[in-house]
Amino acid sequence: MSDPQVPPTYDDVLAAHARIQPYIHRTPILTCATLDRMSGAELLFKCENFQKGGAFKARGATNAVFSLDDATAAKGVATHSSGNHGTALAYAAGRRGIPCEVVMPRTSPQAKKDAVRGYGATVIECEPSTSSREAVFAEVVARSGADFVHPFNDARVIAGQATCAKELFEDAGPLDAVIAPIGGGGLVSGSCLTLSTLSPTTRIYAAEPANADDAHRSLKAGHIITDDAPQTIADGLKVSMKELTWHFVSRHVADILLVSEEEIVAAMMLIWKRMKIVMEPSSAVPLAAVLKNHDLFAGQRVGVLITGGNVDLDRLPWTSA
Amino acid sequence: MSDPQVPPTYDDVLAAHARIQPYIHRTPILTCATLDRMSGAELLFKCENFQKGGAFKARGATNAVFSLDDATAAKGVATHSSGNHGTALAYAAGRRGIPCEVVMPRTSPQAKKDAVRGYGATVIECEPSTSSREAVFAEVVARSGADFVHPFNDARVIAGQATCAKELFEDAGPLDAVIAPIGGGGLVSGSCLTLSTLSPTTRIYAAEPANADDAHRSLKAGHIITDDAPQTIADGLKVSMKELTWHFVSRHVADILLVSEEEIVAAMMLIWKRMKIVMEPSSAVPLAAVLKNHDLFAGQRVGVLITGGNVDLDRLPWTSA
Numbered sequence: 001m002s003d004p005q006v007p008p009t010y011d012d013v014l015a016a017h018a019r020i021q022p023y024i025h026r027t028p029i030l031t032c033a034t035l036d037r038m039s040g041a042e043l044l045f046k047c048e049n050f051q052k053g054g055a056f057k058a059r060g061a062t063n064a065v066f067s068l069d070d071a072t073a074a075k076g077v078a079t080h081s082s083g084n085h086g087t088a089l090a091y092a093a094g095r096r097g098i099p100c101e102v103v104m105p106r107t108s109p110q111a112k113k114d115a116v117r118g119y120g121a122t123v124i125e126c127e128p129s130t131s132s133r134e135a136v137f138a139e140v141v142a143r144s145g146a147d148f149v150h151p152f153n154d155a156r157v158i159a160g161q162a163t164c165a166k167e168l169f170e171d172a173g174p175l176d177a178v179i180a181p182i183g184g185g186g187l188v189s190g191s192c193l194t195l196s197t198l199s200p201t202t203r204i205y206a207a208e209p210a211n212a213d214d215a216h217r218s219l220k221a222g223h224i225i226t227d228d229a230p231q232t233i234a235d236g237l238k239v240s241m242k243e244l245t246w247h248f249v250s251r252h253v254a255d256i257l258l259v260s261e262e263e264i265v266a267a268m269m270l271i272w273k274r275m276k277i278v279m280e281p282s283s284a285v286p287l288a289a290v291l292k293n294h295d296l297f298a299g300q301r302v303g304v305l306i307t308g309g310n311v312d313l314d315r316l317p318w319t320s321a
Numbered sequence: 322m323s324d325p326q327v328p329p330t331y332d333d334v335l336a337a338h339a340r341i342q343p344y345i346h347r348t349p350i351l352t353c354a355t356l357d358r359m360s361g362a363e364l365l366f367k368c369e370n371f372q373k374g375g376a377f378k379a380r381g382a383t384n385a386v387f388s389l390d391d392a393t394a395a396k397g398v399a400t401h402s403s404g405n406h407g408t409a410l411a412y413a414a415g416r417r418g419i420p421c422e423v424v425m426p427r428t429s430p431q432a433k434k435d436a437v438r439g440y441g442a443t444v445i446e447c448e449p450s451t452s453s454r455e456a457v458f459a460e461v462v463a464r465s466g467a468d469f470v471h472p473f474n475d476a477r478v479i480a481g482q483a484t485c486a487k488e489l490f491e492d493a494g495p496l497d498a499v500i501a502p503i504g505g506g507g508l509v510s511g512s513c514l515t516l517s518t519l520s521p522t523t524r525i526y527a528a529e530p531a532n533a534d535d536a537h538r539s540l541k542a543g544h545i546i547t548d549d550a551p552q553t554i555a556d557g558l559k560v561s562m563k564e565l566t567w568h569f570v571s572r573h574v575a576d577i578l579l580v581s582e583e584e585i586v587a588a589m590m591l592i593w594k595r596m597k598i599v600m601e602p603s604s605a606v607p608l609a610a611v612l613k614n615h616d617l618f619a620g621q622r623v624g625v626l627i628t629g630g631n632v633d634l635d636r637l638p639w640t641s642a
Contacts, residue, residue, distance in 0.1 A: 028349055030371070049597045050351070111594070269634065273432070276370045276630035278597040309597035313590065319640045 004064075004154045007247050010197040012159040013166060013190075016063040020160060023062045023095050024052055029172055034274045039290050040298035044175070046168045049279040049309025053115065056164050056187055056307050057088035057151075063160030064149040065092035073098050078146035080104070080126070080137040083112035084236060084308050085151035090121030101146060103137045105129075108235070109312040129229040130239065152186030153242035162190030168303050169194065175202045176300035181285040181307055182206035182215045182256060183237035185245030191305070192252035202303075205296075206249070206256045207289035209233075209264060214240045216256040219249065233261055233317055236282035236308065257289035257296075264288050265317045271306075281317065283307045325385075325475045328568050331518040333480040334487060334511075337384040341481060344383045344416050345373055350493055355595045360611050361619035365496070367489045370600040370630025374436065377485050377508055377628050378409035378472075384481030385470040386413035394419050399467035401425070401447070401458040404433035405557060405629050406472035411442030422467060424458045426450075429556070430633045450550040451560065473507030474563035483511030489624050490515065496523045497621035500607040502628055503527035503536045503577060504558035506566030512626070513573035523624075526617075527570070527577040528610035530554075530585060535561045537577040540570065554582055554638055557603035557629065578610035578617075585609050586638045592627075602638065604628045 030045045048056035065077060076099030079089050086102035093100035100121035104113060105128035116123050126136040141148055150157065164187065165178060178195060182188045188206045195202045208215050212230035218241060226240035241249060259267075268284035271277060283306045290297050290304065351366045369377035386398060397420030400410050407423035414421035421442035425434060426449035437444050447457040462469055471478065485508065486499060499516060503509050509527045516523045529536050533551035539562060547561035562570060580588075589605035592598060604627045611618050611625065 054597060272599050272634055276375060276599040278593050278599055313593055313637070314639050316634070316637075316640065318635050319637065 004156050005244065006155055007244060008155040008159040008193065010193060012155065013162040013194060016159040017163045017166060019066050020059060020062040020163065023092065024058050025050060026167055027051055029168065030275060030277070032275045035270065035287070040294060041290065042301045043290070043304050044168070044172045044301065045275070045304045045306050046164060047277065047306050048164060049277060049283065049306050053084070053087040053091040054308055054310040055084035055088060056161060056305070057084040058091055059163050060157030060160030060186060061085060061088035061149060062092040062095070064154060064156040065089070065096050065098070067156050068147060072147055076100060076144060076146040077149050078102070078140050078144060079149050079151060080133045081151050083108050084310060087112060087115040087119070087310065089149055090116045090119035093121060094119040099146070101140050101144060103133060103140060105133065109310065109315070111312045112310050115310060130226070131228060151239070152184035152189070153244045155244065157186055158189045158193065158244060160190070161187045162194045164305065165191040165194040166198070169198050172303060174301065175199065175303045177203040177205060177297060178303040178305070179205040179207055179286040179290060180305040181234065181237055181282050182208050183282070184239040185215065185241040185249050187305060187307060188253065189245040189248035192248040196252050203254045204252055205289070206253050207286040208256055208258055209237055209285060210258040210260050212238050213258055215249070216258055218246070219253065219256050234264055234282040234285055236280065237285065257293055259285055259288040259292055263292060267291065269318055277306070277309070278311065279306050279309045280311045325477050326565065327476055328565055329476040329480040329514065331514060333476065334483040334515060337480040338484045338487060340387050341380060341383040341484065344413070345379050346371060347488055348372055350489065351596060351598070353596045356591065356608070361615060362611065363622045364611070364625050365489070365493045365622065366596070366625050366627050367485060368598065368627050369485060370598060370604065370627050374405070374408040374412040375629055375631040376405035376409060377482060377626070378405040379412055380484050381478030381481030381507060382406060382409035382470060383413040383416070385475060385477040386410070386417050386419070388477050389468060393468055397421055397465060397467040398470050399423070399458070399461055399465060400470050400472060401454045402472050404429050405631060408433060408436040408440070408631065410470055411437045411440035414442060415440040420467070422461050422465060424454060424461060426454065430631065430636070432633045433631050436631060451547070452549060472560070473505035474565045476565065478507055479510045479514065479565060481511070482508045483515045485626065486512040486515040487519070490519050493624060495622065496520065496624045498524040498526060498618060499624040499626070500526040500528055500611060501626040502555065502558055502603050502606040503529050504603070505560045506536065506562045506570050508626060508628060509574065510566045510569035513569040517573050524575045525573055526610070527574050528607040529577055529579055530558055530606060531579040531581055533559050534579055536570065537579055539567070540574065540577050555585055555603040555606055557601065558606065578614055580606055580609040580613055584613060588612065590639055598627070598630070599632065600627050600630045601632045
């Protein structure tokens with residue numbers, strides 16, 4: 001892998017998949033008759049909530065960590081992350097046996113902080129805004145000299161996330177559409193890279209909370225628009241795109257669909273009740289969008305990316321009234 | 322299938338599997354590195370929480386319903402059930418298009434009552450004791466003439482439940498032990514029938530709440546001992562064995578392991594947190610027993626039956642303090 005600031009190619013995805021396979025799960029694809037009936041579509045849920053560290057982020061982080069030469073790796077890795085990327089980097093660093101520091105908003109779910117520490121990494125807290133996160137992180141890197149693995153604006157990370165859509169396409173067969181939640185856009189970018197190569201006719205949708213609609217507004221405007229500290233239950237989706245993810249999203253995404261907080265909670269409860277899986281609010285955003293946009297998906301085979309399963313079980317949206 | 326009061330044979334299991342396959346899921350087997358580390362064993366979780374109707378009970382109920390000749394089927398089916406068997410019979414009757422009445426304790430989780438009604442069957446409430454349930458049920462059958470599909474003391478049901486261990490053995494390969502929760506003993510009996518045929522060296526354990534330890538005491542005493550209205554969070558395990566299940570349990574079960582209510586809740590939370598699956602308290606009893614009896618299972622390949630996933634999500638044991 002060359003410069004992490006140059007857009008990856010599909011050859012990078014193939015190399016990433018070979019590199020990370022010993023350390024990640026090939027996650028199952030689940031279906032649900034009730035949700036098919038409600039949506040009028042055939043929904044194929046790629047369950048990255050079952051992934052190592054509880055989220056798809058293990059793919060990109062593991063690819064980045066195992067791409068490092070030994071001398072660089074010895075100085076460790078560091079990142080800022082609203083949660084799952086931090087856990088994933090901690091997991092990958094633990095598997096390689098190198099140090100890892102993670103800057104996280106102090107408001108992140110306790111389960112996510114515990115998970116980072118559980119893999120042997122260090123948590124450094126910041127305020128829940130993009131500006132605070134970046135300032136605190138700059139101090140960390142200046143001190144340790146660690147390799148910065150950005151949560152999404154990094155070619156190694158995007159190539160890793162791209163292996164998720166690769167497995168989905170290989171295991172599920174032809175798909176009319178794929179839909180994933182969008183925060184910084186790493187998973188969506190990886191999906192664009194994979195599907196534009198393997199299945200150019202598959203339409204790629206992103207789904208986003210209306211309360212954090214920066215990606216939607218960016219796509220309409222034709223340039224990146226950022227939010228600072230938006231409020232949404234989908235805490236993994238508060239960040240905004242950067243150059244590398246904008247590169248893929250602006251070229252390949254058919255539309256970015258918006259849903260309300262209530263629609264996110266309703267979709268999350270439906271998945272828990274009917275599919276019997278534990279997943280986090282961010283992962284419910286695509287189903288909410290599919291149910292809200294019936295005519296866009298009815299009669300089609302649709303891949304739905306369930307991105308993660310890390311929630312505080314004693315602070316669920318339908319019990320903590 | 323002949324008399325439902327004569328113990329089924331393995332030929333009945335083969336016939337059942339062929340009969341029910343169009344209507345049930347071949348559920349996945351999940352593994353979890355964290356739980357392997359905690360137990361010292363290799364645990365293979367057969368996930369019947371993903372089964373139709375949310376529990377393994379769909380297997381036995383579907384076998385019973387599709388075993389009926391047309392004339393008998395036309396009069397419908399009826400049962401009493403603390404929950405999942407009622408849902409399963411409702412599901413199976415709905416697939417065959419025949420009437421179904423289910424007598425349920427009024428204290429059953431709302432989610433289970435809703436599920437029965439959702440499949441088009443009728444719920445008739447009774448008090449939460451074995452005696453009340455049997456009295457109310459006698460009235461129902463006298464009125465409708467429906468075929469009684471007992472939740473477990475029925476050869477058709479046991480042969481159906483036996484397909485669960487058959488799939489586990491076929492998909493997981495050799496197993497040193499299998500452990501399942503025991504209430505009336507239908508799933509354990511089916512597991513005995515299958516494993517004593519396919520893998521006689523596999524040890525079969527049952528796990529039971531200490532608060533409802535009738536099966537444990539029965540095995541020690543050498544005859545059936547019943548409880549009336551025991552109190553446990555594992556609401557699917559309150560019933561006692563009857564002749565047919567005692568037939569299998571008394572011959573094939575190595576031991577019945579007891580766990581406390583606190584151990585059940587802790588195991589349930591572990592499974593939700595680490596495996597990211599939604600399952601009910603009864604299904605956590607086997608893992609609680611494995612963790613409590615480390616030396617019995619360490620170093621072995623152990624099949625663990627996750628029996629169901631039907632819980633009221635707004636009344637979880639760790640939130641409804």
